[in-house]
Amino acid sequence: MSWPVEFGGQAASHVDRLVVTEELLRQGAPVAAHWVADRQIGPAILAYGTESLQRQYLPAIAAGTAYYCLGMSEPDAGSDLASVTTRATKVLGGWRVHGRKIWTSHAHRCTHAYLLVRTGERGADKHDGLTEMLTPMDVPGISVHPIPGLDGSHHFNELVLEDVFVPDDHILGTPGDGWQQVTRQLSFERGGAERVLSTYPLLSALLAEPAVRADEGAQRELGSLISTFTSLRWLYRRVAEAMDADAAPVGEAAAAKYLGTRFEKEVLQVVRKLAPRGQGAIGRLRDLAIQAAPSFGIRGGAEAVLLSIIAKQEFR
Numbered sequence: 001m002s003w004p005v006e007f008g009g010q011a012a013s014h015v016d017r018l019v020v021t022e023e024l025l026r027q028g029a030p031v032a033a034h035w036v037a038d039r040q041i042g043p044a045i046l047a048y049g050t051e052s053l054q055r056q057y058l059p060a061i062a063a064g065t066a067y068y069c070l071g072m073s074e075p076d077a078g079s080d081l082a083s084v085t086t087r088a089t090k091v092l093g094g095w096r097v098h099g100r101k102i103w104t105s106h107a108h109r110c111t112h113a114y115l116l117v118r119t120g121e122r123g124a125d126k127h128d129g130l131t132e133m134l135t136p137m138d139v140p141g142i143s144v145h146p147i148p149g150l151d152g153s154h155h156f157n158e159l160v161l162e163d164v165f166v167p168d169d170h171i172l173g174t175p176g177d178g179w180q181q182v183t184r185q186l187s188f189e190r191g192g193a194e195r196v197l198s199t200y201p202l203l204s205a206l207l208a209e210p211a212v213r214a215d216e217g218a219q220r221e222l223g224s225l226i227s228t229f230t231s232l233r234w235l236y237r238r239v240a241e242a243m244d245a246d247a248a249p250v251g252e253a254a255a256a257k258y259l260g261t262r263f264e265k266e267v268l269q270v271v272r273k274l275a276p277r278g279q280g281a282i283g284r285l286r287d288l289a290i291q292a293a294p295s296f297g298i299r300g301g302a303e304a305v306l307l308s309i310i311a312k313q314e315f316r
């Protein structure tokens, strides 16, 4: 929605986009396939991609035919992304990439990957020498290995990169300057309504329970949740407004993610208390949320790391 019309977008604002995405999430719509590309890869291509990359890749994302996975985390680099060791070496016309990424959500279904790699030596500042690049998944040298979830589902993967050729025009921005860019991208990843609304369908099902509605103690608990939710809506709206002003709302996005994650867990706690044995829709949503809850505070940045980012920001 928020991309230029010439690339298949609607030139709408980020606040407009928020209105639509919030409604999709509120209804529990299946949105995962297009989420990463729409939320952060497209904006990264718009900000840092060459014109040929923009013309080649953005219309396919907008048309819903290209799906992106995120190759950031590695076995020894998750919270500390500056420690990535996947390496790209310069060759004629491009780069040769070797390394390993983990926790790559839905890589087995995606057509393209975003990669954060090391192209320069790790100097005094460990943030130097990082580079962002894109690659189709069907090029020689990429293999995808499933990492089964606790519930047996196939969501995570290990992405192995062996001598993968990435052409020069698939680099985002300037080689070696990737840290500033990825920081901005992470604020797009962290600051949206999806960091608050994972358990909203569950809250909504609880609100519809006649026994819960009739109970005064339950009403107090739900009232408290709803007032927190209202404050969080203002917070992620502020992030969208900052994006419209072309700012990188790093601190606000980290705060939205940290507080949103806590809210999602709180909803689950209240549901466990008020509807511990509920069946039907509420039982199904509760059981799904119990399985997913351990990941709320990890995906998109661990809680302790977000607190550290917030503490270092000067808020507007």
Ligand SMILES: Cc1cc2nc3c(=O)[nH]c(=O)nc-3n(C[C@H](O)[C@H](O)[C@H](O)COP(=O)(O)OP(=O)(O)OC[C@H]3O[C@@H](n4cnc5c(N)ncnc54)[C@H](O)[C@@H]3O)c2cc1C
Pocket: 069, 070, 071, 072, 073, 074, 075, 076, 077, 078, 079, 080, 102, 103, 104, 105, 106, 295, 296, 298, 299, 300, 301, 302, 303, 304, 305, 308
């Ligand atoms: C559902 C889900 C989907 C994911 N999808 C993707 C994906 O598609 N692509 C991708 O690249 N990654 C993905 N990840 C990985 C995720 O981003 C990392 O797991 C996360 O950044 C944490 O890194 P780590 O697992 O290496 O944990 P670690 O960095 O080892 O952290 C473990 C714990 O140590 C503590 N800790 C770490 N550093 C600090 C610090 N500096 N200060 C204080 N405490 C600290 C925190 O409590 C943290 O919870 C996904 C994760 C989940 C749960």
